[in-house]
Amino acid sequence: MTGRRAVAIATPFAINSMKVGIVGFPGAGKTTIFNALTGLRADTGAGARTRDNVGVIKVPDARVERLAAMHNSRKKVYAEVVFVDVAPSAPGGAARNSSKGGLPAAVLQAMQGCDALVLVLRAFDNPALAEPADPLRELRDFQTELILSDLAPLENRRDRLGKEGGEASELALLQRCIAHLEGGQPLASLTLTPRELSVLAGFGALSNKPVLGLLNEDERDFTGALPAKLAAGTVAQEPPLMTISGKIEMEIAALAPAEQPEFLAAMGLESSARERFVQRAYELLMLITFFTTRSDESRAWPIRRGATALKAAGKVHSDMERGFIRAEVIAYEDLIALGGEKQAREVGKLRLEGRDYGVRDGDVIAFRFNV
Ligand SMILES: Nc1nc2c(ncn2[C@@H]2O[C@H](COP(=O)(O)OP(=O)(O)OP(=O)(O)O)[C@@H](O)[C@H]2O)c(=O)[nH]1
Ligand SMILES: [Mg+2]
CATH class of the missing domain: 3.10.20.30 (Beta-grasp domain)
Structure with missing residues (x-):
């Protein structure tokens, strides 16, 4: 079973799961969001945590229920999302402000293994941190991090090809990517052929991964609307954004399923963040679902649009x-x-x-x- 899981993680969409990394700067609320999405209870708050939290959720889909009922299926199988709350760093290793220190190698490596990234942006004042909330700056800094981390291996390869000679098409591709990155743009905004994408994949590029920005707002301010500053498109390449109040959502996720609707209604929310989130993640990854249904099982299969x-x-x-x-x-x-x-x-x-x-x-x- 562990072997099968390892394959699923290394090869996106090989089976019923996708792997989503929860990333962001220290104290942004990554673990809080992880708990909200998975219903698990990992420790939150400052601490020298150096291990990743991993949790799996089944993608809720009422269609599986209906199909299973129609065919008396013995088993119901849902699509799965594997969440990884990427540990901030080894103690002392992480720079608080990205532009000074850069993201630690372990964090970059963890992100390479993900199909998509959820960037948690702190939009609440965290008493443990001196800086007031500045999600726009975090978004810019994070994007810069990915761009810088992609530049180094591409430049190395270009220099080697330049010296040793190599395929002209690869050199041209590298030069195009490098110029784009140097212009402050992530690779996601460059139009590439499938062949070019597979060449880039060999370099473990990060800035072409799909990113969903989660604005983690204080429950007192929570409106669900995006702040004007972020909505106005002031970042080079703005990812799709969603607002969330991590703390409330974590409380909801900790409740028994039967108690959740009442709590949601009391908070004036229509659905839990998990449901909204899964929908957005599906759109972001350009996934759709098809079904197989028989008496032994009814099953949802995520596949690329x-x-x-x-x-x-x-x-x-x-x-x-x-x-x-x-x-x-x-x-x-x-x-x-x-x-x-x-x-x-x-x-x-x-x-x-x-x-x-x-x-x-x-x-x-x-x-x-x-x-
Ligand atoms: N008021 C408020 N506090 C929050 C919210 N989300 C997280 N916090 C608090 O912020 C602190 C940090 O949250 P964590 O989830 O541990 O943040 P993290 O990004 O995992 O932190 P590191 O793993 O240390 O980088 C905790 O004290 C949380 O209770 C929120 O939506 N509202
Ligand atoms: Mg954490």
Whole structure:
């Protein structure tokens, strides 16, 4: 089981999980947010913590419940998100202000293993810290950190290629990336071909990872609206932003599930941060969900938007990809409205699709294959 998990982490989207790193400057509320999202109770507050916290959540999806009920599935399997609360640093190693010290190597390395990053920005006054909240500065500093950390390996490679000679196309790519980074722009804002992206992946680039900024606000100020200063687009490449009050959300997550709706209502919140967060993370990673459903299990599969039926088959089983014949597809809404596969087939709502069919969110798929 541990082997399987390790593979999932090293290869994004290999199975049902994605790995999201919770990062940010010391005291921003990373561990508080981690607890809010996972329902775990890791220690918060200042301390020389040097180990990462890791937690897994199942992505809530009512469609899995409905499909399982319809087919009397014995098992329900949800998509998963693995959260890593990246430890700030070895004691004394981290500079409070990024631009002076840089992020420690261990933090950079942990981020390289993530499919996406959640950047926690402190928007509350932390009594343990002298500086007042300045989330905009933190956002800028963090972006600078990623840009600087990407520059070094690319420059080294360029210099070596320049001396030893090498492929002209790689040199051109490096020069383009370096110029972009030197202009203060993250690689995420550069248009690259899949081939170029795979070359860059070899350098462990960080500034092209999808980032979701979480503004961690004081519960007394919490409105859910973004501060004008951040909303105005004053940063080179502004990530999508979401506001959260880490402290309240941590309390909600610690409650029994049955008690949560009442607490949410009392706070004037419609849904918990976890639900909103998972939706945003899905959008950010350009993921959609397709389903497989039978009597043994009903299962949600996250897949990149635009993926083909063949690719989807490969997620479920490599044999299905190798011996792919066709996909039998029903839209979830149709299946529920009509009450079953048989009825859907009768009214022509079950479609036979080939390997190049572009999977849509909510597709319920049975793969026909032959090996
Ligand atoms: N008022 C308020 N306090 C918060 C909020 N989020 C976190 N805190 C407090 O801020 C302090 C730091 O929170 P942590 O979650 O430990 O921050 P961290 O980023 O994990 O800190 P390090 O791991 O030390 O870098 C704790 O005392 C939290 O209780 C919030 O939304 N509102
Ligand atoms: Mg912490």
